Amino acid sequence: MEPNKMMIPLFYGGMFNREGRRMRAAFVREVSDGTQAYRLWRNAGKQDLQYPRAENDKYILYVEINGYLATLGMTDYALADHCGFAPAAQKLYGGEENREAWIDNLRKSGCETPVSTALAKEQEEIERCGRDPVRQAEYIKSLLEGHVSAYLSSRENGGRTFPDFTGALVLDDLARCVELSAIYQEKKQAEKEARRVRAAEEEKAYCEEQNRVAEAAVSSAIKVIQEGGVLDNSTVRFYQSRYHSSSYSIVNYLMRLYHVDVPLRTQGWINEKLTNITIKGGRCGSLQYLRSKGARCSQKFFVCMDDLIQAVMARTADRQSEET
Secondary structure, three states: OOOOEEEEEOEEOOEEOOOOOOEEEEEEEEEEOOOOEEEEEEEOOOOOOOOOOOHHHOOEEEEEEOOEEEEEEEEHHHHHHHHHHHHHHHHHHOOHHHHHHHHHHHHOOOOHHHHHHHHHHHHHHHHHHHOOHHHHHHHHHHHHHHHHHHHHHHHHOOOOOOOOHHHHHHOOOHHHHHHHHHHHHHHHHHHHHHHHHHHHHHHHHHHHHHHHHHHHHHHHHHHHHHHOEEEEOOEEEEEEEOOEEEEEEHHHHHHHHOOOOOOHHHHHHHHHOEEEEEEEOOEEEEEEEOOOOOOOOOHHHHHHHHHHHHHHHHHHHHHHHHHO
16 A cells, blocks of 8 residues: 655645645555556545545545646545446446336335335445446546546637636646636636626616605605695605615604604604594694504604694795795
C-alpha cells in the first residue's frame, strides 16, 4: 500500500487552486478498463461526510490527472452505487424499466418481508457489480468526457459558457482555462448587474403603482371631507419596497398627514372599531363602528375628527388663495 503523499488538489476552498496548495492524500486503488487506468485518492485527514452510510462512504474520491487531484464529487460507496445499479437491475429484473413493476407486485402481497428481502438482495448485487474496476473506470471516463466537452464548448465560444477546469485539466490546458474563466466571470458579473438594475426598476415601478393607488384613496377621502359624504375607514398601504410596506387606516393616516393630535387610545379605536363617518355641513355628523360587549363609541374621536375637518378646510382655502 502506498504511503500518504502531499498532492495538489485542482480546487481549494471551492476555487481553482492557483497557488498550488497541497493536501495530504491517501491512495485508494487503481481502476482500469484495459485501455485507460485511473488512480483514485482520498483525503488522509478528517472524514468528509459526517453521517456515512457505510465504511466506504466517509471520504470523497479524487482521480489523479496530470499531477493534480480532481474530485469525483462522490464517495467510494456512491461510485459503486452509480456503477452497479444498471447491471444489477438487468440481472435481477431484466432492466431498470421492470424494477418498479417487480417491487409493486411484491408489495401487493401485503407483507413487507418479501420487499425487504428483495431490496437487500438488490443492494448486494449493486455492490458486487459496482465494485468491478472495469465498470468504475468506464464510469469515470464518461464523467471526464463530460467535463472535456463542457470545456471545449467554452474554449470554442471564447468563454461565453462555463470553462470546466476538470475538462481543461484532462486536456492539460489550465492556463487557457484561467483566461476563459476571467472572461466568463466578467460576463456573469455583467449579467448579475443587469438583473439587479432590471429588478430595481421593476420594484420601483411596482411601488410607484401601489403608492398611486394609496394616494388616490387619500385624495378621495380628502374630497369627501371637503364636500361631505360618507368616508369609509379603509386601509391604505404605502410601499417602500416590494416586501416592505406600511399600512394605515385612512382616517388615522389623514390625522397624521394634517398634524392632528390624537391620543394613542383613540388611534387604536379608529384602527380596530371605526367603519365609516358621515360628514355633513363641515362636521362629523354620525359614524358607524364595530360593536362588541362593553365597547362604547370614542367621544374623543368627534373632537379629533372635527379638528381634522377644519385642518383640511383651512389648507384647501390656503391653496385656493395661492392659486388666485
